[in-house]
Amino acid sequence: MRDEFLGVQSLLMAEVFEPLFEFIEENEIEVEDLWLDIFQSALPRPAPPVEPTYQDYNDTGAIYLPEDIDKWIAFEEAMERYRAALEPFNNSNPDDELARDYICDFFNDAPSEYAIVETLEKAFKPFDDAGGDQLSNTYFVAVQTFIEKFSLRYDVRRPSFNRRMSIYPTLPGLFTKMLRDLRLSSAQDAALAELMASFEETIRDLHDERSPRRVKQCIAAQFNLLEAMLSQHPNILAYNAAMENRIPQGQKANTFGAMCNKAGVWPHNKVMESAKAIYSFASDYPGIRHGGNPANQLREVDMRDLLSISVILTGFSPYLSPTMDPEKIYLD
Structure with a gap:
């Protein structure tokens, strides 16, 4: 156990999000395309890599230094990964079911701890917009319970002064x-x-x-x-x-x-x-x-x-x- 979401992120769908949708059904809360709203509001868009700066060029304007060539190869590989990540992101945008699948895949293979935390924070607003305090409070408690269940080193704070729900690292963390x-x-x-x-x-x-x-x-x-x-x-x-x-x-x-x-x-x-x-x-x-x-x-x-x-x-x-x-x- 890392005391972080990384390591247990694959359980977020089953422990946090799916129970929320069961709660919606049980309480007959009217929602439409909520997965898509979460996707559009909370999921980070894949970012392209930054093209490197090269040290020198030959007379034809091409790089030739071995270290510059290595940079170029690494950049091209990063661009391929970016294109591969961008396609499913774009495909998921108009479809609620595809958005759900994308969110699940995102949590299973999250790029960083920060990306998970930011996504969980931003997901509060779609729940609040869809079901008001009843649904957003249930989401808040679900995230808080998840953190306590897996002994993650975070505190969760409710929105205040027009800010979103916040997840803070603790001193032990x-x-x-x-x-x-x-x-x-x-x-x-x-x-x-x-x-x-x-x-x-x-x-x-x-x-x-x-x-x-x-x-x-x-x-x-x-x-x-x-x-x-x-x-x-x-x-x-x-x-x-x-x-x-x-x-x-x-x-x-x-x-x-x-x-x-x-x-x-x-x-x-x-x-x-x-x-x-x-x-x-x-x-x-x-x-x-x-x-x-x-x-x-x-x-x-x-x-x-x-x-x-x-x-x-x-x-x-x-x-x-x-x-x-x-x-x-x-x-x-």
Whole structure:
């Protein structure tokens, strides 16, 4: 379970829409071409791909660079997919039964989480137009029940101030998606994937022994992952390359603190200082990253520290990884 509509979207017709039409029949609500109204109001029209920009052309005006040819091939393949998607969309427009089939196919193979959420939000108005509060309230409850049944990380709000029904990600949902995106981001690099696996292994090891030693191992493993991630940030790579090419060579940013100084990702110095401060804790506390300074230890670490510090460090990950997309973490 992803805690999202993706993964259970194929059940939306049976769990939400078909019961609504049974409700319409049972209550003898007069509707006409409601599937078509939902299709026209809520379903996104397939969008054509954006033609790429090419680097160079030969004397006859044709592309010739291998990377440009690859772009052109990818664009043509995307255009074929677009044409294939556009035909059933256009065919469904005038027919209520075809519109129903298209909606079913859309949910079974939805392009993104955002597309599902937006479609469910927009579908409120056709139900409201067809049956007023009686039908729109039933639709609202059906969507809300679906979310609760499958433990999806959303809140549903009724329309207000002439706005449509809204489906909002919750804070637990955002954190879950951020962790998943961190895993996906790490998987793109073998070294990061190994560090991510090591971190997750230390979390699993706590099942049998929630000791200070294992808590320290968890914290250290997550620091190792984030430090390695920051070292691969394009701004750090560019800075270190510039230092290497200087004559005489300049000082590279190799430590977490130095990399934080050069990353250029922070909205305010205090945010950067907080990241450096939590790293200093791990270096200074005995047994996490180094021998540390026993005189500065106030107490032994426990599960409070694991939970709090893991959440804090995960919260820094969108700053440190350029491949994590905050917009998609919020809703995609």
